[in-house]
Amino acid sequence: QVQLVESGGGLVQPGGSLELSCAASESIFRIYTMGWYRQAPGKQRELVATITTPGNTNYANSVKGRFTISRDNAKNTVTLQMNSLKPEDTAVYYCNARRIEEYWGKGTLVTVSS
DSSP: OOOEEEEOOEEEOTTOOEEEEEEESSSOTTTOEEEEEEEOTTSOOEEEEEEOTTOOEEEOTTTTTTEEEEEETTTTEEEEEEOSOOGGGOEEEEEEEESSSEEEOOOEEEEEOO
């Protein structure tokens, strides 16, 4: 019943920046760990970054130092700031909320190409 909606995807040149946002339909951020995952064509979905309610973060090695995840519990939103984008970052990016149960957004496409 809880819905997660991603936005901000699009086409960007290598080395450019893009910010993704995820909004929840209900007040769940007070107890859920939030995350961003991505899936490239022909590959399995992989973790990009997670952030706990207190704000502890974890990043995949491939994006560490380039991406930043943040959250606003009062607004039930989570963002992913992506800098120094590479062609291999091209994928559909999904928002995730997890505690005992999980919720997923439908994804937003990010294409990094010149």
